[in-house]
Amino acid sequence: MSKSSVLSTPLWRRALQRFTASESDLAAQEAQxxxxxxxxxxxxxxxxxxxxxxxxxxxxxxxxxxxxxxxxEAELFDGTGSVSLVWLGRRSIAGVEPGRRVKARGLVADDDGQRVIFNPGYELLCSESP
Structure with missing residues (x-):
C-alpha cells in the first residue's frame, strides 16, 4: 500500500475499515x-x-x-507477503529473533516458488511505542 493510496482514502472510510476489519487484517495493514x-x-x-x-x-x-x-533462515512478513532471509554459514545472529522488526537489502531469488534473499544486508529496527 503506497503513501498516496493511504492519504487519498477519506478518513471516515479508513475508520470504518478499521472498525470492521479482523485483527489479522489490521495487523497486516499496520505492517504494510x-x-x-x-x-x-x-x-x-x-x-x-x-x-x-x-x-x-x-x-x-x-x-x-x-x-x-x-x-x-528467517521468514520476514510485511503484510503483503513474505520473503525468506538466509544467512549461509551462520548459526545465530544477535537480535535476529521472531517478532523482531527488520529492514533487509539484497538480491531476490526464487527458491522452489518462495522468494529468498541470501546473505542480506540488514538493519534491526526498534519498536515504536504507541
Whole structure:
C-alpha cells in the first residue's frame, strides 16, 4: 500500500475499515504502512532477480543446513507477503529473533516458488511505542 493510496482514502472510510476489519487484517495493514514508512518495497511487488529493500517482522527463525552448510533462515512478513532471509554459514545472529522488526537489502531469488534473499544486508529496527 503506497503513501498516496493511504492519504487519498477519506478518513471516515479508513475508520470504518478499521472498525470492521479482523485483527489479522489490521495487523497486516499496520505492517504494510510500517514497511512503506521505512522505505521498503512490498514483498508481493518484488520481481525475481532484482535488488530490493524489504521491511517487516520476523515470523520465524530456524537453523537448517543448505547444501551441507549451516544456514540461519528467517521468514520476514510485511503484510503483503513474505520473503525468506538466509544467512549461509551462520548459526545465530544477535537480535535476529521472531517478532523482531527488520529492514533487509539484497538480491531476490526464487527458491522452489518462495522468494529468498541470501546473505542480506540488514538493519534491526526498534519498536515504536504507541
Amino acid at each position: 504502512e510500517d514497511a512503506v514508512r521505512h522505505g521498503g518495497t512490498p514483498c508481493r511487488a518484488i520481481p525475481n532477480r532484482t535488488r530490493a529493500c524489504v521491511c517487516g517482522t520476523l515470523r520465524s527463525v530456524t537453523l537448517r543446513p543448505r547444501g551441507g552448510v549451516q544456514a540461519l
